[in-house]
Amino acid sequence: MSESKNKKKQDAGEETEMGVSTATAEPQKTEGVLYLGIDFGTSHTSVAASNGVRETISSHVGYPKDVVSRKLLKKDVLFGDEALEKRLSLNFYRPLEILKTKDHGVEDFDANLKAAQDLLREIIRLAKPRKDELVYGVIGVPAQASIHSKDAIIKTAKQALDSVMLCSEPFAVAYGLDMLDDVLVIDIGAGTTDLCRMHGTMPEESDQITIYHAGDWVDNRFAELMVEAHPEAQFTIQMLKEIKERNSSVDERVEPALAELPVNGKPTEFDVTNELRQACQGIVPPIVEGLKKLVSTFDPEFQKRLKNRVLLAGGGSQIRGLHLAIEREMHKQLGGGKCMRIQEPVYGGSNGALKIAHDMPAEYWEKLK
Amino acid sequence: MPSPRRSSVRSGVERTPILAPAHVTSSGTATPTTEAAATPATPPKQRLSTHQMLHLMRLEMDRALKHGYPISALVVGLDGFDEGHHLPWRRALMPAIFQELKTVTFQNDVRGLGVWTERFQLAIFPHVTPDRLLVLANQVLERAAAVRVTGVPEGEKISCSAGIAHNLHPGPLSFETLVEEAETGMGLAQSGGGAKVVQAREVERELDKLRDEVDSQIAEIQQFQSQMFGDVENKEELWGNQLLSKVIELFKREPEKSEGVLRVEKEVIALLKSELAVWRETSTVGQMIERQKQIEMLERRVSKLTESLGLTETELKRIAQMKSIDLGVSSIYRTIQGLSGDEGNAEQKKEMLKNIFQANMDLRGQLAALKT
Numbered sequence: 001m002s003e004s005k006n007k008k009k010q011d012a013g014e015e016t017e018m019g020v021s022t023a024t025a026e027p028q029k030t031e032g033v034l035y036l037g038i039d040f041g042t043s044h045t046s047v048a049a050s051n052g053v054r055e056t057i058s059s060h061v062g063y064p065k066d067v068v069s070r071k072l073l074k075k076d077v078l079f080g081d082e083a084l085e086k087r088l089s090l091n092f093y094r095p096l097e098i099l100k101t102k103d104h105g106v107e108d109f110d111a112n113l114k115a116a117q118d119l120l121r122e123i124i125r126l127a128k129p130r131k132d133e134l135v136y137g138v139i140g141v142p143a144q145a146s147i148h149s150k151d152a153i154i155k156t157a158k159q160a161l162d163s164v165m166l167c168s169e170p171f172a173v174a175y176g177l178d179m180l181d182d183v184l185v186i187d188i189g190a191g192t193t194d195l196c197r198m199h200g201t202m203p204e205e206s207d208q209i210t211i212y213h214a215g216d217w218v219d220n221r222f223a224e225l226m227v228e229a230h231p232e233a234q235f236t237i238q239m240l241k242e243i244k245e246r247n248s249s250v251d252e253r254v255e256p257a258l259a260e261l262p263v264n265g266k267p268t269e270f271d272v273t274n275e276l277r278q279a280c281q282g283i284v285p286p287i288v289e290g291l292k293k294l295v296s297t298f299d300p301e302f303q304k305r306l307k308n309r310v311l312l313a314g315g316g317s318q319i320r321g322l323h324l325a326i327e328r329e330m331h332k333q334l335g336g337g338k339c340m341r342i343q344e345p346v347y348g349g350s351n352g353a354l355k356i357a358h359d360m361p362a363e364y365w366e367k368l369k
Numbered sequence: 370m371p372s373p374r375r376s377s378v379r380s381g382v383e384r385t386p387i388l389a390p391a392h393v394t395s396s397g398t399a400t401p402t403t404e405a406a407a408t409p410a411t412p413p414k415q416r417l418s419t420h421q422m423l424h425l426m427r428l429e430m431d432r433a434l435k436h437g438y439p440i441s442a443l444v445v446g447l448d449g450f451d452e453g454h455h456l457p458w459r460r461a462l463m464p465a466i467f468q469e470l471k472t473v474t475f476q477n478d479v480r481g482l483g484v485w486t487e488r489f490q491l492a493i494f495p496h497v498t499p500d501r502l503l504v505l506a507n508q509v510l511e512r513a514a515a516v517r518v519t520g521v522p523e524g525e526k527i528s529c530s531a532g533i534a535h536n537l538h539p540g541p542l543s544f545e546t547l548v549e550e551a552e553t554g555m556g557l558a559q560s561g562g563g564a565k566v567v568q569a570r571e572v573e574r575e576l577d578k579l580r581d582e583v584d585s586q587i588a589e590i591q592q593f594q595s596q597m598f599g600d601v602e603n604k605e606e607l608w609g610n611q612l613l614s615k616v617i618e619l620f621k622r623e624p625e626k627s628e629g630v631l632r633v634e635k636e637v638i639a640l641l642k643s644e645l646a647v648w649r650e651t652s653t654v655g656q657m658i659e660r661q662k663q664i665e666m667l668e669r670r671v672s673k674l675t676e677s678l679g680l681t682e683t684e685l686k687r688i689a690q691m692k693s694i695d696l697g698v699s700s701i702y703r704t705i706q707g708l709s710g711d712e713g714n715a716e717q718k719k720e721m722l723k724n725i726f727q728a729n730m731d732l733r734g735q736l737a738a739l740k741t
Binding site for chain 1: 697698699700701702703704705706707708714717718720721722723724725726728729730732733735736739
């Protein structure tokens with residue numbers, strides 16, 4: 001018994017570390033329990049499954065505007081980059097942007113809610129669950145998501161999952177990396193940056209800080225700087241976002257970031273290195289300000305250890321040199337500290353959620369059916 | 370709740386649809402030639418493009434759905450002769466087979482609309498029930514096997530498969546789903562050896578029936594086993610005790626028992642007890658043997674049904690692979706895992722997992738309270 005349990009444990013370890021490598025480990029099995037870890041993000045939604053499948057799509061949903069576009073697109077609903085690409089023919093939603101806010105009085109909230117539900121259904125479909133398997137999932141949600149958002153997510157998930165649990169996103173990241181004691185997690189998403197202090201127990205409200213200096217903030221700041229520096233250039237936020245995803249960096253010494261933008265209809269090349277760097281650097285001080293709050297309110301005996309164990313996760317952590325910039329700022333504000341970027345920024349949350357799902361005892365799953 | 374083993378032939382299907390634009394380019398291109406399978410009275414003179422014909426078919430389908438009359442679809446395809454190497458043969462054979470289809474419809478006094486390409490023939494028949502279409506389809510297949518055309522060597526064996534679909538089952542149906550169902554039927558027929566007519570829905574229903582049968586047989590065996598001992602023993606025990614009581618009662622009627630009577634009474638009761646014990650044993654054993662036989666028979670039947678179900682499902686999987694149907698990817702786990710006690714910080718993690726669970730329970734409670 002214990003041997004087989006150990007074998008299973010070993011498998012789970014491999015799965016968490018290596019992702020797809022175990023996808024075809026035992027293809028002859030026809031039934032079982034499929035665990036899903038889902039990171040429901042403003043910009044991207046990712047899933048890691050115990051069948052080895054890992055998928056990510058951008059969190060965009062579009063519905064054809066009219067009969068003509070429906071005929072043209074041959075689909076009732078489009079997701080991810082396809083939706084983004086064809087957004088002019090679509091009623092286009094970035095649902096998590098609305099869902100993660102606390103203000104549910106905004107226009108189109110219900111439509112965004114439906115879009116979020118469709119998106120979740122799609123990501124579960126992409127995990128390729130077999131029809132004869134039980135599917136149990138843990139979904140990472142922002143620590144401060146409203147009860148209505150959680151309600152919507154649970155309702156949707158229950159249609160596709162046999163049992164579902166929600167957990168805080170930064171906690172899932174830490175759990176996935178087995179760093180549960182004296183760790184600070186920075187999860188930089190598109191809409192929010194979540195800071196979470198782990199001290200061996202479940203983080204409480206006072207252990208978590210959410211700030212809005214995140215990916216979207218960088219995009220808007222980049223746009224402002226572009227208007228100042230290159231007023232003749234024509235662009236949209238989406239165009240700048242693509243430039244950012246290719247070239248983002250806070251390093252002083254990098255290859256020049258060249259972007260082609262139209263000027264009066266003519267494609268023109270611009271050097272946007274400085275503007276982009278400046279926009280990216282803008283998120284560093286508020287993040288370190290948040291870290292300072294979490295460190296300064298921690299047990300003084302363990303503050304040094306906490307400062308030296310800062311984890312950088314989320315899509316925003318892919319900005320080149322960001323962890324070093326945070327360290328420099330920590331040095332200024334906190335007198336030192338060590339920041340580590342996690343190996344898989346895109347799947348950090350979903351890997352952690354998958355590990356939680358795997359470790360969860362059977363009776364808990366049963367009760368939450 | 371449906372059995373978890375139940376799966377649909379159609380579920381998750383991504384077919385190469387007959388109605389995909391690649392297959393319905395307008396006439397005049399190299400690929401399709403389209404003809405109307407006209408009414409018996411007027412042999413085919415009118416030539417319409419595939420698009421026009423499909424449009425007419427859609428109209429027929431809409432009318433059938435609106436007025437609630439039966440409409441059936443037939444998709445016929447050649448077995449073998451792949452489109453890469455034998456395209457000229459297909460181009461020669463398909464119009465000839467389409468001609469056979471028309472002949473069969475004329476002979477059976479059936480009206481319909483049809484199109485053909487090198488890959489398939491599609492025909493729909495308003496007011497035709499599936500059983501009637503099945504007869505027609507078999508005739509078409511029979512005639513198709515005898516078709517000889519120039520360009521195809523004499524010795525080549527020609528056979529076709531067909532799929533049938535209809536609108537007589539419940540649930541929403543569109544022209545597209547009707548054609549898809551018929552195409553699935555044709556796919557099943559071809560991968561099952563060819564020269565067959567298949568209704569995909571019927572296959573699905575048959576599978577469900579098999580699954581139900583297996584389930585009920587298993588339930589029956591379990592019931593048998595649980596009842597067998599208690600039931601038999603209780604009844605016999607009761608009857609034996611009653612008999613013994615009656616005999617004792619008889620002896621009690623004698624007010625003054627002589628020594629001889631007392632001895633006889635004792636002997637009779639002892640004899641009765643031992644006889645009853647022997648009889649009970651033999652009778653219980655007999656019944657058990659009988660029931661065991663029944664159980665064995667049921668078990669044999671279950672094993673056969675399971676084997677048959679397994680074969681059918683294997684065959685479906687094979688077909689699914691051929692048709693790029695995604696059945697999903699199996700998990701590497703067969704049971705719920707749970708945290709192993711061997712892990713370093715197991716206790717700490719257990720506490721955290723408990724907290725996550727509790728937070729989720731609280732959330733459900735809050736949501737329930739909100740609803741009320």
